[in-house]
Amino acid sequence: MNAKKTSSKRPFITNRSISRDLTSSLVVIVLIVATTMGAYIYWQQSEELWANAEEKGEDTIASVAEILAVPIWNLDYDNARLIGSVYTHDDMVQGIRIYGSRNEVVFAHEKFSGTEADFSKVRSIVFEGRTIGRAEIDFTLAREKKRLDEQMLVSSLIIMVAISVILAITGLLLRVFLNKPLRVLQQGIARVAKGDFSYDFGEVYHAELLEIATRFRRMSAEIEAREKKLQAMNKTLQEAEEKYRGIFENAIEGIFQATPDGVLRRANPAMARIFGYESLDEFLSNVRSLGSRIMVNPDSMQHFYEQVRKQGEVKRFEAEYYRRDGKTIWGSLNARAIYGETGDLVFIEGILEDITDRKKAEQDLADLNKHLEQLVRERTEDLVNKARELEEANQRLRELDEMKSAFLSSVSHELRTPLTSILGFAKLINKEFTKNFLPLSDDRPPLIKKGERIRENLTIISHEGERLTRLINDVLDLNKIESGRMGWRDERLDMTETVDVAVHAVAGMFAQNRNVDLVTEVDAGLPTIIADPDRLQQVLINLLNNAAKFTEKGHVTVRAFPRFGQVRVEVADTGLGIHPDDQAQIFEKFHQTRIDTMDEKPKGTGLGLTICREIIEHYGGRIWVESELDQGSTFIFTLPAAN
Numbered sequence: 001m002n003a004k005k006t007s008s009k010r011p012f013i014t015n016r017s018i019s020r021d022l023t024s025s026l027v028v029i030v031l032i033v034a035t036t037m038g039a040y041i042y043w044q045q046s047e048e049l050w051a052n053a054e055e056k057g058e059d060t061i062a063s064v065a066e067i068l069a070v071p072i073w074n075l076d077y078d079n080a081r082l083i084g085s086v087y088t089h090d091d092m093v094q095g096i097r098i099y100g101s102r103n104e105v106v107f108a109h110e111k112f113s114g115t116e117a118d119f120s121k122v123r124s125i126v127f128e129g130r131t132i133g134r135a136e137i138d139f140t141l142a143r144e145k146k147r148l149d150e151q152m153l154v155s156s157l158i159i160m161v162a163i164s165v166i167l168a169i170t171g172l173l174l175r176v177f178l179n180k181p182l183r184v185l186q187q188g189i190a191r192v193a194k195g196d197f198s199y200d201f202g203e204v205y206h207a208e209l210l211e212i213a214t215r216f217r218r219m220s221a222e223i224e225a226r227e228k229k230l231q232a233m234n235k236t237l238q239e240a241e242e243k244y245r246g247i248f249e250n251a252i253e254g255i256f257q258a259t260p261d262g263v264l265r266r267a268n269p270a271m272a273r274i275f276g277y278e279s280l281d282e283f284l285s286n287v288r289s290l291g292s293r294i295m296v297n298p299d300s301m302q303h304f305y306e307q308v309r310k311q312g313e314v315k316r317f318e319a320e321y322y323r324r325d326g327k328t329i330w331g332s333l334n335a336r337a338i339y340g341e342t343g344d345l346v347f348i349e350g351i352l353e354d355i356t357d358r359k360k361a362e363q364d365l366a367d368l369n370k371h372l373e374q375l376v377r378e379r380t381e382d383l384v385n386k387a388r389e390l391e392e393a394n395q396r397l398r399e400l401d402e403m404k405s406a407f408l409s410s411v412s413h414e415l416r417t418p419l420t421s422i423l424g425f426a427k428l429i430n431k432e433f434t435k436n437f438l439p440l441s442d443d444r445p446p447l448i449k450k451g452e453r454i455r456e457n458l459t460i461i462s463h464e465g466e467r468l469t470r471l472i473n474d475v476l477d478l479n480k481i482e483s484g485r486m487g488w489r490d491e492r493l494d495m496t497e498t499v500d501v502a503v504h505a506v507a508g509m510f511a512q513n514r515n516v517d518l519v520t521e522v523d524a525g526l527p528t529i530i531a532d533p534d535r536l537q538q539v540l541i542n543l544l545n546n547a548a549k550f551t552e553k554g555h556v557t558v559r560a561f562p563r564f565g566q567v568r569v570e571v572a573d574t575g576l577g578i579h580p581d582d583q584a585q586i587f588e589k590f591h592q593t594r595i596d597t598m599d600e601k602p603k604g605t606g607l608g609l610t611i612c613r614e615i616i617e618h619y620g621g622r623i624w625v626e627s628e629l630d631q632g633s634t635f636i637f638t639l640p641a642a643n
Contacts, residue, residue, distance in 0.1 A: 502540035527641035
């Protein structure tokens with residue numbers, strides 16, 4: 001049937017020649033190209049003919065209407081007829097008709113009766129703006145069409161002659177350059193088919209045919225190599241069979257082959273060793289099948305055979321077996337069904353692995369897991385109790401923190417009231433003492449010295465009271481921030497204005513020290529931010545106060561500029577700098593740097609920079625310090641710009 005289908009697909013014409021097909025294809029291509037070009041040229045010349053005829057017709061009718069204007073106006077119809085007869089001699093004019101002002105026929109002439117004109121032109125005869133008649137001319141293109149058809153006929157003849165010449169030359173070239181090399185290839189293929197692989201197609205010189213010859217030589221070499229490879233494969237198969245036999249005989253796992261009913265046909269020595277037999281023959285003579293005699297649970301073996309018949313294979317079928325000495329072992333069985341050509345189950349091949357040690361290890365592991373689960377449950381109960389205790393302790397800490405906040409607020413308030421009185425009375429006593437008691441010393445040195453000491457002590461009381469007030473305020477601010485009770489009055493801020501306000505607030509401090517200049521470098525058009533203006537000014541004033549406190553001479557520079565969608569503010573000084581060991585902890589609560597602890601420097605609360613960090617981080621910013629000893633310090637913070 002397949003042969004019939006194949007033969008029915010063969011072409012109608014057989015034994016075709018390549019040269020004939022190439023020549024026919026070339027003829028068809030040349031005819032198509034020539035016909036297309038001829039049709040295009042004919043269409044182009046026809047269009048040009050019609051365009052020229054239209055232009056000439058328009059010029060002719062315009063000329064006739066212009067020349068007839070005077071004779072028609074003067075009613076000189078004879079002269080008008082004479083003019084009309086002159087235009088009848090034109091080859092394109094087929095007919096001409098001249099009408100007067102009353103639509104009467106002045107002149108009419110038809111050159112070819114019974115022939116339809118190709119196109120007509122009508123023009124009114126106008127004299128001094130008045131229409132006094134009309135002229136109608138019918139035009140024919142018969143002569144031009146005939147000339148065009150003759151040209152196309154000549155062109156067609158030339159094309160036919162050219163095609164004939166091309167065919168003759170092509171046939172000659174194909175015979176020289178194609179037929180002869182093909183015959184050489186045919187002869188070479190015939191010799192290769194007879195087994196002569198030494199033929200090298202030496203008479204083929206064309207690149208395409210030479211490529212075919214090269215590929216055919218390569219194919220013949222591959223055929224020869226495949227024959228040698230088949231021989232080597234046969235040898236390899238024999239060696240593999242011997243190797244398989246060696247593996248079968250020396251394998252650790254038991255390998256067997258049984259009928260569909262379970263009767264053993266073949267087995268390897270390992271199978272006998274697993275069941276405690278000294279030789280394979282003894283095993284096969286005593287154990288006829290994998291059935292009830294060696295199975296602890298015979299029903300499971302029936303289930304095994306059903307799985308093999310239904311699924312075609314069984315993997316890791318674990319069961320318990322009896323050894324020859326009566327002991328039990330665990331075995332893992334992997335088997336597959338082997339089918340014959342008719343699709344019937346022929347026999348079963350399988351591998352039996354002794355997993356007794358693994359089963360024992362699994363049992364030990366299961367016992368250990370039970371013990372571990374018990375330990376985990378006990379430990380979990382302990383952790384739950386610990387977590388409950390931690391939660392209770394955490395709740396107690398939160399309560400203590402709230403108590404601390406309330407205590408700090410209460411104590412700070414209670415301290416601020418008497419402290420205000422102490423500061424007020426200290427300043428008042430200093431003022432009254434200086435005004436009323438110092439003048440009574442009357443230039444007595446002991447009294448003057450004691451008076452100066454009293455005034456210095458009063459000044460110390462005022463300064464320390466102010467420092468204690470600042471400490472109380474800082475503690476309250478930090479406590480509010482940490483407890484979340486700080487009242488943030490956020491609004492859209494112009495950072496330029498915020499920096500200016502902070503600079504003016506500390507200008508007096510810099511005015512007292514003429515060796516330090518305060519420089520402001522703020523870029524124009526800073527982005528707007530959303531923040532509490534009082535808190536930002538608190539940050540800037542704190543940084544400026546620190547810079548002024550630790551700068552003996554030089555300058556303090558405030559910079560503000562946009563960067564990566566943020567506003568970056570820098571406060572740089574030329575002071576003493578900060579030790580590297582202090583830079584990592586300088587923003588921690590109550591941290592005093594080595595410079596802060598110097599006796600000649602004013603004491604700080606140790607909370608200013610901590611409050612600055614809390615404020616900046618509250619608004620999603622970041623603050624840090626860059627410093628070198630004896631080179632000055634730069635405190636930098638960034639804030640995100642408002643969307």
